Amino acid sequence: xxxxxxxLIEINSLKKYFPVRSGxxxxxxxxxxxxDGVDLVIKRNETLALVGxxxxxxxxxxxxxxxxxxxxxxxxxxxxKNLTNASKEELMQLRKGMQIVFQNPYTSLHPxxxxxxxxxxxxxxxxxxxxxxxxxxxxxTLESVGLREEHMYRYPHEFSGGQRQRIAVARAIILKPKFIxxxxxxxxxxxxxxxxxxxxxxxxxxxxxxxxxFITHDLAVVDYMADRVAVMYLGKIVELGKKDDIFxxxxxxxxxxxxAAIPIPDPFFKKEKILPKGEVPxxxxxxxGCRFHTRCDYSIDKCEKVEPVLENxxxxxxxxxxxxxxxxx
Amino acid sequence: xxVLLSVKNLRxxxxxxxxxxxxxNGVSFDVYKKDFLGIVGETGCGKSVTSLSIxxxxxxxGEIVEGSVVFDGRDLLKLSEEEMxxxxxxxxxxxxxxxxxxxxxxxxxxxxxxxxxSTAEDLSIKSKEVWEKVYxxxxxxxxxxxxxxxxxxxxxxxxxxxxxxxxAMGLVTKPKLLxxxxxxxxxxxxxxxxxLHLIKELxxxxxxxxxxxxxxxxxxxxxxxxxxxxYAGNVAEIGDVKxxxxxxxxxxxxxxxxxxxxxxxxxKLQTIKGIVPDLVNPPSGCRFHPRCEHAMDIxxxxxxxxxxxxxxxxxxxxxxx
Numbered sequence: 001x002x003x004x005x006x007x008l009i010e011i012n013s014l015k016k017y018f019p020v021r022s023g024x025x026x027x028x029x030x031x032x033x034x035x036d037g038v039d040l041v042i043k044r045n046e047t048l049a050l051v052g053x054x055x056x057x058x059x060x061x062x063x064x065x066x067x068x069x070x071x072x073x074x075x076x077x078x079x080x081k082n083l084t085n086a087s088k089e090e091l092m093q094l095r096k097g098m099q100i101v102f103q104n105p106y107t108s109l110h111p112x113x114x115x116x117x118x119x120x121x122x123x124x125x126x127x128x129x130x131x132x133x134x135x136x137x138x139x140x141t142l143e144s145v146g147l148r149e150e151h152m153y154r155y156p157h158e159f160s161g162g163q164r165q166r167i168a169v170a171r172a173i174i175l176k177p178k179f180i181x182x183x184x185x186x187x188x189x190x191x192x193x194x195x196x197x198x199x200x201x202x203x204x205x206x207x208x209x210x211x212x213x214f215i216t217h218d219l220a221v222v223d224y225m226a227d228r229v230a231v232m233y234l235g236k237i238v239e240l241g242k243k244d245d246i247f248x249x250x251x252x253x254x255x256x257x258x259x260a261a262i263p264i265p266d267p268f269f270k271k272e273k274i275l276p277k278g279e280v281p282x283x284x285x286x287x288x289g290c291r292f293h294t295r296c297d298y299s300i301d302k303c304e305k306v307e308p309v310l311e312n313x314x315x316x317x318x319x320x321x322x323x324x325x326x327x328x329x
Numbered sequence: 330x331x332v333l334l335s336v337k338n339l340r341x342x343x344x345x346x347x348x349x350x351x352x353x354n355g356v357s358f359d360v361y362k363k364d365f366l367g368i369v370g371e372t373g374c375g376k377s378v379t380s381l382s383i384x385x386x387x388x389x390x391g392e393i394v395e396g397s398v399v400f401d402g403r404d405l406l407k408l409s410e411e412e413m414x415x416x417x418x419x420x421x422x423x424x425x426x427x428x429x430x431x432x433x434x435x436x437x438x439x440x441x442x443x444x445x446x447s448t449a450e451d452l453s454i455k456s457k458e459v460w461e462k463v464y465x466x467x468x469x470x471x472x473x474x475x476x477x478x479x480x481x482x483x484x485x486x487x488x489x490x491x492x493x494x495x496x497a498m499g500l501v502t503k504p505k506l507l508x509x510x511x512x513x514x515x516x517x518x519x520x521x522x523x524x525l526h527l528i529k530e531l532x533x534x535x536x537x538x539x540x541x542x543x544x545x546x547x548x549x550x551x552x553x554x555x556x557x558x559x560y561a562g563n564v565a566e567i568g569d570v571k572x573x574x575x576x577x578x579x580x581x582x583x584x585x586x587x588x589x590x591x592x593x594x595x596x597k598l599q600t601i602k603g604i605v606p607d608l609v610n611p612p613s614g615c616r617f618h619p620r621c622e623h624a625m626d627i628x629x630x631x632x633x634x635x636x637x638x639x640x641x642x643x644x645x646x647x648x649x650x
Contacts, residue, residue, distance in 0.1 A: 191588050194588070198590070220547070223594065224594050247592060263521075267551070267571050268571070268575070269550075276519035
């Protein structure tokens with residue numbers, strides 16, 4: 001792939017295997033292939049949604065992009081710089097530009113630190129600002145996420161879930177990063193709170209021209225937030241496209257199953273009635289050929305033997321399925 | 330429609346070190362025969378406490394202080410513990426959120442189902458009749474090879490399979506009412522769809538009644554026929570699902586529906602101002618009034634009674650008085 005100015009992050013055949021140890025000598029008996037060869041480009045100022053069920057590797061991708069976990073193989077290029085062979089100092093520099101907001105705001109904030117220290121910590125690590133300057137910055141940032149100055153001197157347990165997630169967002173944006181991984185940022189929150197956090201994230205994206213990787217399993221949230229969508233199944237991307245491609249012309253059988261399975265809060269919404277078959281296989285021992293073939297209605301002999309690769313349908317719409325031509329409308 | 334279960338003015342409180350949590354503040358609603366009713370609300374609205382109160386499973390420091398739960402002509406709150414055991418064994422079944430925690434880890438699942446049957450029908454747990462029923466229900470909940478399945482322990486099952494076992498156990502006694510408390514919140518979306526389909530199918534096949542407790546408006550919209558919307562220990566609105574989504578009346582219901590993104594939402598999501606109140610110190614009058622755009626003087630003084638505004642559409646709001 002050619003690196004051009006439009007591209008913020010390029011991921012090339014990224015792999016992350018987690019060893020499974022067992023037996024009395026704790027030998028590595030097998031690997032869970034959480035991410036198994038993913039190519040992905042994240043463009044500047046877009047929100048790319050990563051969708052899939054638990055265990056499909058979506059969280060691992062987010063963490064591996066930031067090198068919070070070292071990839072087993074493959075590379076991540078951020079603004080033309082390869083993170084995989086960057087030195088510690090270089091990585092430190094690059095990390096200023098990329099941040100993460102975790103799913104559970106009840107566990108991602110240090111319980112015994114004041115909010116001012118939680119939000120100000122990135123500044124302490126990455127800049128030489130004086131403590132007064134840091135305090136001013138923290139105050140400013142808290143205000144931009146809808147919190148007030150007096151909140152600086154409180155502990156996380158004094159806040160509701162939604163407010164805690166605002167604190168986590170403040171910590172992520174204080175260094176003015178270019179890229180933020182949002183790992184299910186609203187899954188632990190109630191719907192009325194979720195709406196406010198989603199609106200806040202959209203406002204901040206405009207204001208600070210951010211790029212988001214939005215990891216979620218809620219398709220309605222995807223529809224509301226995303227520009228493009230990548231659907232993952234067992235460590236692989238099975239379909240990738242603009243939001244409208246994925247919603248109006250879902251092509252991979254898994255995407256269609258997923259869309260049919262996710263309940264839509266609208267009793268008048270008409271959708272395909274497909275009942276998913278079977279359960280998600282063990283990622284340590286994924287099926288041969290196409291990983292979805294054990295649960296797929298379209299499965300043929302070829303699917304059991306040959307692993308499909310991502311093929312272009314049209315425009316920016318890609319799918320990894322041997323039979324997409326028959327399915328695509 | 331024939332009423333199967335009638336909850337009237339139910340009040341349940343919890344004594345905590347912070348003070349008394351007024352979890353249910355006079356909850357009233359009816360469940361009709363063959364209903365597929367959803368009870369929906371945000372964290373702390375009292376939806377789970379409602380179901381536990383109906384089953385009389387509220388333990389110390391909780392207490393049911395007022396109200397009645399009339400089920401099939403009897404007030405469950407007045408039954409002796411022994412009589413209530415019989416109701417739990419045979420007439421009302423419950424499915425919980427974490428199937429693996431609800432199953433006994435050291436007993437084979439076949440035995441656990443057999444136990445449910447033998448308790449409900451007063452049969453010996455070793456009788457052939459009981460085990461035939463075990464295999465039959467295992468097949469009915471979509472588990473292949475019931476004989477070997479019955480020999481498994483809970484840790485050998487996936488979450489989806491464990492929930493199927495719970496459904497089997499709940500429905501094998503042919504209860505008059507099935508209460509499912511967040512039955513799929515711990516499961517993946519494709520498994521969730523399978524489980525909800527299964528519940529719906531079996532409930533209609535067995536001609537019985539179900540009450541699904543959930544926080545997910547999507548599940549309500551897709552699977553339920555009627556819905557009870559709860560807020561901070563009160564029922565806000567009751568009606569059939571299509572009416573509630575199309576013409577919600579209560580300001581909270583309106584806000585809730587607009588706050589959830591649906592496919593095709595354009596522009597900004599609407600939000601409800603403020604946060605859910607602390608039930609140790611709930612707001613006076615209507616508990617929603619501090620967050621309500623239409624709050625009037627009376628709202629902070631009097632709790633609005635629940636009123637039938639149109640046939641089958643109930644709302645508890647002073648705007649409709």
